[in-house]
Amino acid sequence: xxxxxxxxxxxxxxxxxxxxxxxxxxxxxxxxxxxxxxxxxxxxxxxxxxxxxxxxxxxxxxxxxxxxxxxxxxxxxxxxxxxxxxxxxxxxxxxxxxxxxxxxxxxxxxxxxxxxxxxxxxxxxxxxxxxxxxxxxxxxxxxxxxxxxxxxxxxxxxxxxxxxxxxxxxxxxxxxxxxxxxxxxxxxxxxxxxxxxxxxxxxxxxxxxxxxxxxxxx
Amino acid sequence: xxxxxxxxxxxxxxxxxxxxxxxxxxxxxxxxxxxxxxxxxxxxxxxxxxxxxxxxxxxxxxxxxxxxxxxxxxxxxxxxxxxxxxxxxxxxxxxxxxxxxxxxxxxxxxxxxxxxxxxxxxxxxxxxxxxxxxxxxxxxxxxxxxxxxxxxxxxxxxxxxxxxxxxxxxxxxxxxxxxxxxxxxxxxxxxxxxxxxxxxxxxxxxxxxxxxxxxxxx
DNA sequence: CCAAGCTAGAGAGTTACACTATCCAACACA
DNA sequence: TGTGTTGGATAGTGTAACTCTCTAGCTTGG
Numbered sequence: 201x202x203x204x205x206x207x208x209x210x211x212x213x214x215x216x217x218x219x220x221x222x223x224x225x226x227x228x229x230x231x232x233x234x235x236x237x238x239x240x241x242x243x244x245x246x247x248x249x250x251x252x253x254x255x256x257x258x259x260x261x262x263x264x265x266x267x268x269x270x271x272x273x274x275x276x277x278x279x280x281x282x283x284x285x286x287x288x289x290x291x292x293x294x295x296x297x298x299x300x301x302x303x304x305x306x307x308x309x310x311x312x313x314x315x316x317x318x319x320x321x322x323x324x325x326x327x328x329x330x331x332x333x334x335x336x337x338x339x340x341x342x343x344x345x346x347x348x349x350x351x352x353x354x355x356x357x358x359x360x361x362x363x364x365x366x367x368x369x370x371x372x373x374x375x376x377x378x379x380x381x382x383x384x385x386x387x388x389x390x391x392x393x394x395x396x397x398x399x400x401x402x403x404x405x406x407x408x409x410x411x412x413x414x415x416x417x418x
Numbered sequence: 419x420x421x422x423x424x425x426x427x428x429x430x431x432x433x434x435x436x437x438x439x440x441x442x443x444x445x446x447x448x449x450x451x452x453x454x455x456x457x458x459x460x461x462x463x464x465x466x467x468x469x470x471x472x473x474x475x476x477x478x479x480x481x482x483x484x485x486x487x488x489x490x491x492x493x494x495x496x497x498x499x500x501x502x503x504x505x506x507x508x509x510x511x512x513x514x515x516x517x518x519x520x521x522x523x524x525x526x527x528x529x530x531x532x533x534x535x536x537x538x539x540x541x542x543x544x545x546x547x548x549x550x551x552x553x554x555x556x557x558x559x560x561x562x563x564x565x566x567x568x569x570x571x572x573x574x575x576x577x578x579x580x581x582x583x584x585x586x587x588x589x590x591x592x593x594x595x596x597x598x599x600x601x602x603x604x605x606x607x608x609x610x611x612x613x614x615x616x617x618x619x620x621x622x623x624x625x626x627x628x629x630x631x632x633x634x635x636x
Numbered sequence: 637c638c639a640a641g642c643t644a645g646a647g648a649g650t651t652a653c654a655c656t657a658t659c660c661a662a663c664a665c666a
Numbered sequence: 667t668g669t670g671t672t673g674g675a676t677a678g679t680g681t682a683a684c685t686c687t688c689t690a691g692c693t694t695g696g
Binding site: 256333335350351376377384386387 | 463466467469470471473474475499500504520524529530531532535538539541542544545546547548549551552553554556557560561563564565567568569570571572573574575576577578589590593594595597598599600601602603604605606607608609610611612613614615616617
């Protein structure tokens with residue numbers, strides 16, 4: 201398969217494929233001559249994976265490269281898939297070691313987390329600080345119910361990790377972390393619509409303000 | 419309060435504040451003279467809100483402007499906070515009306531969603547397609563448990579919406595949607611670490627404490 | 637009253653990112 | 667043999683989010 205065929209098969213422009221190769225997202229084709237290379241089906245599959253990471257996954261090209269590098273070279277001992285996965289997904293900027301509110305939350309929940317992985321805790325810290333700055337206060341009980349729901353999810357997810365091979369497990373964890381996130385968020389918004397419709401079953405008076413002739417949910 | 423003081427109070431550069439004003443995120447100061455304007459505490463609070471939306475919330479400047487415009491001018495009848503909120507948060511690009519897989523999921527769950535709001539369903543569709551393209555197949559039962567968890571969350575959230583005033587309700591819904599998302603995702607990753615540690619006892623052979631502090635979700 | 641410094645507003649410049657286009661010599665096939 | 671494609675490299679494009687610069691007016695210490 202040549203690059204133009206690869207491009208046709210995946211509907212990704214040749215120039216973009218070359219860019220991904222240069223960026224380290226996609227391995228080079230097997231060179232058959234000084235100006236000729238051969239691509240395989242694995243390249244096509246890899247391209248679809250790349251697009252999933254960059255699009256729905258919301259990763260930058262640089263981060264996707266780090267994640268893919270991890271997948272290509274899983275730790276042989278592989279005792280810490282999550283550590284490897286979260287590290288590849290993290291931003292690893294300095295100054296992320298302080299997260300007092302996140303630590304307080306975790307202490308109250310009695311969750312044991314990797315003390316070396318500041319990334320996830322820093323994300324929580326930043327999110328909580330953002331809520332504060334926005335003047336939105338979240339009742340502790342609501343935060344607890346969020347935590348409970350996420351813990352329930354995590355139990356199912358971790359139990360579902362395939363333990364056959366480290367590579368398979370790592371792939372499952374990374375993709376499950378990155379690509380499931382948008383699923384969860386979309387489901388939450390849709391669930392809100394459902395619940396809102398059921399609770400506020402008022403068929404309120406609709407003003408015909410916008411040019412939106414479609415019928416509304418009741 | 420002058421612009422330099424506002425800048426000092428919020429730790430945001432003067433040039434950036436001016437940019438936000440031009441972009442419609444922040445109202446102009448009250449002009450006291452042709453080259454002089456007065457800013458208030460509400461401007462400072464607004465700036466923190468803006469930074470929360472742009473940072474943790476992950477919104478673009480243009481989308482944040484739309485969201486803030488909604489908050490400033492809530493629909494008076496306001497029977498559909500979610501519709502208004504999700505519309506302000508949506509991207510409203512063409513070609514988002516097809517989402518067969520999302521529709522199938524919703525039908526199986528028997529969720530009633532706003533048929534006019536394609537945004538959330540399109541997000542779900544894109545996320546599911548991304549999983550597919552990446553070669554990650556999610557068992558239907560796992561998807562159902564995700565849905566169940568999100569539904570449980572949504573019930574608590576909708577019940578917590580303050581109904582005193584439309585403005586208050588809309589603010590709650592918008593900020594709850596945007597700013598809580600990173601909290602949920604961070605909690606999920608941390609929960610995964612906790613569960614993983616308990617099940618696999620990875621970082622050394624510590625006794626895996628049994629029990630499940632927090633898994634009260636359905 | 638006056639100079640030094642701050643200020644509003646607007647346009648232009650900068651940086652980062654994700655592509656996208658062009659070029660070149662080396663093939664491949666008709 | 668020649669037309670067209672290819673790999674590799676370099677340079678250019680478009681967008682987003684700032685950041686700088688300029689102009690002319692205000693404000694305040696002395």
